[in-house]
Amino acid sequence: MTTNLVDIRNLSVRFTGARTVHAINDLTLTLQQGETLALLGESGSGKSVTLKTLLRLLPPKRTQIDGAIEVNGTDVLTLSGRKLQAYRGEEVSMVFQEPGLALDPVYTVGDQIAEAVMRHKRISKVEAISTALDMLRRVRIPSPERRLKNYPHELSGGMLQRVMIALALACRPRLLLADEPTTALDATVQIQILLLLRDLQKEFGMGVIFVTHDIGVAVEVSERIAVMYAGQIVEEGTTREIIKDPRHPYTRGLLAANLHDAARGARLNAIPGAPPALETRPDACSFAPRCPLAEDRCRAALPPVHVPNARRRVACIHANAPLAVG
């Protein structure tokens, strides 16, 4: 029996429109109750698609999904109808990069949080408004009684993101998916929101998957990091292990290039070259074209996955080699 809150097994996601995109390839990932995992990778590595698959937000007609996902024992990929609606909100909720996009401009924030609660729980409007007020307090919005009656356009970016978080947590989901929730905010507000999310994670005891391209943010929020490249997890371990002893050349490159700037929120853009086009399913190491250590065998077959300890995985033939960083 599993104790994992999230169990993703051999997940592959392929978009089948005018252009085929193998966005996720054979991804296996777990998350325990109350744990925060950062999904770290540069643009296009498949972080958002992973979250959208977990929340079943991808267009079914143009998407081929293989593998299995369980959240709290529920088989996510077969959910439909009311069960899917209940799953979204009660089990899993998501906070997006642009808080404005998820809020309706014509309703007050109080009404929107109350509506979300009433969709999932049989309670009166008065009780739902009182829950909304409680949530605004918990996300530390000043003068919450007044803010309840505000429309989204009356709030600053940081305040809107707090409202988004209140909305996402109103039904007390076990799992929160956060897709770059602080990227659009000023540096000071960014830190405040990260600290708030960390506190709420502890208070509510929920599991969090936090998508970011920013090592500094990953270190700040997570206990564990999974590094994504071209739709695959190339390395996974505790945040401490990944920072102190990165084993994959991609992770080493990211850290060597960015560690000094991590506190200031450096972007993952310093490794020469670009990720592959994802038009075909990978049959060799996707990072080989950019890897300083690549050998013929890296281009000939998928790399073996080394498992140095129970919580560590590295998909690279050099995983055990003492590499020089930088």
Ligand SMILES: Nc1ncnc2c1ncn2[C@@H]1O[C@H](COP(=O)(O)OP(=O)(O)OP(=O)(O)O)[C@@H](O)[C@H]1O
């Ligand atoms: N609906 C879609 N149809 C076709 N391709 C898509 C779709 N959504 C995403 N993709 C492709 O899947 C790949 C992974 O995208 P994804 O958005 O998950 O990357 P990401 O790591 O989250 O990057 P970013 O940080 O820029 O959001 C990209 O090549 C993207 O173009």
